[in-house]
Amino acid sequence: MSTEKTPEKKSARPAQQSSSAGSRKPSSARSSQQARRARLARKRRKMMIRRIAFALALVLLIVLILVIHSCSSGKKTATVPEETETKETTREEETTEETAETPEEGKAEGEAEPQITVTPTPSVPQDLPQIDVNSWEFILANPWNSIDDYLPSVANIEGIQLDARIIPAMQNFVADTRAQGLSVVLASGYRDYGTQTWLFQRKVAQYGDEDVAATIVARPGTSEHQTGLAADITDQVYEYKNESLENTAMYQWMSQHCHEYGFIVRFPKGREDVTGIIYEPWHFRYVGVEAATYIMEHDITLEEFLSYYKDIQGPAPSESADTQENDTAENAQTAEETVTEQSSAVNDMGGVATLVP
Numbered sequence: 627m628s629t630e631k632t633p634e635k636k637s638a639r640p641a642q643q644s645s646s647a648g649s650r651k652p653s654s655a656r657s658s659q660q661a662r663r664a665r666l667a668r669k670r671r672k673m674m675i676r677r678i679a680f681a682l683a684l685v686l687l688i689v690l691i692l693v694i695h696s697c698s699s700g701k702k703t704a705t706v707p708e709e710t711e712t713k714e715t716t717r718e719e720e721t722t723e724e725t726a727e728t729p730e731e732g733k734a735e736g737e738a739e740p741q742i743t744v745t746p747t748p749s750v751p752q753d754l755p756q757i758d759v760n761s762w763e764f765i766l767a768n769p770w771n772s773i774d775d776y777l778p779s780v781a782n783i784e785g786i787q788l789d790a791r792i793i794p795a796m797q798n799f800v801a802d803t804r805a806q807g808l809s810v811v812l813a814s815g816y817r818d819y820g821t822q823t824w825l826f827q828r829k830v831a832q833y834g835d836e837d838v839a840a841t842i843v844a845r846p847g848t849s850e851h852q853t854g855l856a857a858d859i860t861d862q863v864y865e866y867k868n869e870s871l872e873n874t875a876m877y878q879w880m881s882q883h884c885h886e887y888g889f890i891v892r893f894p895k896g897r898e899d900v901t902g903i904i905y906e907p908w909h910f911r912y913v914g915v916e917a918a919t920y921i922m923e924h925d926i927t928l929e930e931f932l933s934y935y936k937d938i939q940g941p942a943p944s945e946s947a948d949t950q951e952n953d954t955a956e957n958a959q960t961a962e963e964t965v966t967e968q969s970s971a972v973n974d975m976g977g978v979a980t981l982v983p
Contacts, residue, residue, distance in 0.1 A: 750934050751924075755916045759935040762791070763888075763914045765853050766932060769840075769902040772847035775819040778854035786815030789854030792888070792912040796857065799880070799887040799910075808876045813908070814858040817851040850892060855912045869895075872907035884910055885918035892928065900927045 767773045781790040788796060800810050817825075823846040829839035836845075850856040860867065861876040871877055872895075881891050892911035893903045913921065913928065921931050 753920075754934055755920055757914070757917055757935075759932055762789075763855065763912065763917070764928075764932060765855070766928065767848055767850050767853055768929065769844070769848055772845075773852060774847045776847075776852060777818070778816070780816050780854050783815070784812045786812050786857065787854070788815045788857060789912075792855060795888050795912060799884065799889060800859075802883070802887075803876065803880055806879055808879060809861045810876060811860050811862055812857055813860050813863065814851065815856075816854040817849060819846055819852060822846045822849050822852060850909070850911060856892060857910055858906075858908050859910055860908050867906070867908055869905055869907060877907050880910070881907070885915065885922040888912050888915045888918050890918045890921050890928065894925070894927065897927050900929050 780787040
């Protein structure tokens, strides 16, 4: 019985070996196929990259050709106007020669030439008062004209100081205004150079910028109050002054009669481009009766009034050599910038404020 079982075990081993060998063959075929596919994918990517590079090179070449062509055509067109201008110049010269010969031919035939009369327009009005603008009443202080540390002889009047020479005129002006039943307060008068410097530096410290500070407080040496010829006049005490003061009965009467006492409204409405200062319906300046009457009747500023005499007598005494070299256009532009900055400063302070001139 033992001899019959042994052959059966031997015949079973070859069958198992054949089955394992059959399973190994399909797996090796799959791996070889995957390797071929990977190689083909790499080749395709390389071909794609080469095609893209070739296309880019071709595009760049075309662009370069177009640029070269446009440059060459531009040079050609640039030479054409030069030739055209030369031809036009030649034609103009020929035309000028022909027109120059025409009057001679007309004279030979006895034809009369037309007479052209040109009437010059005078730059200075003919009705100006005969005054000396170099006198003390006409000292000029504004953003472009510094009077440095000018020091007038002052006297007291109702709690303020003014140039002693205008005290009688101010007394009469105030008395006649009150005689109309109107209240008058002399709010501010003479300020010396040191006080103006302190006011200006205080604003510089507040805003951190001298240009901004100058839109609210005049720079030292450029304030009307330093002349001693100007005063702020209101109907009562105000913490802030603005344009609404033009509606007070006091201002309306004083602005209509100020010239009778030698005063003017120094900074009128709509003339900020000339004065460099915002409209101030409280600031009155003494210039004398004759000059004040002319200024108020002709609705001009002190700057414009003095400019009429500069053409005749020379610069005003307070005007420096550097200021004389500035032309009118530059002054007007600076004034417009100053007024714009002043308006911004007014908005920053709640809509009510005043420049201290």
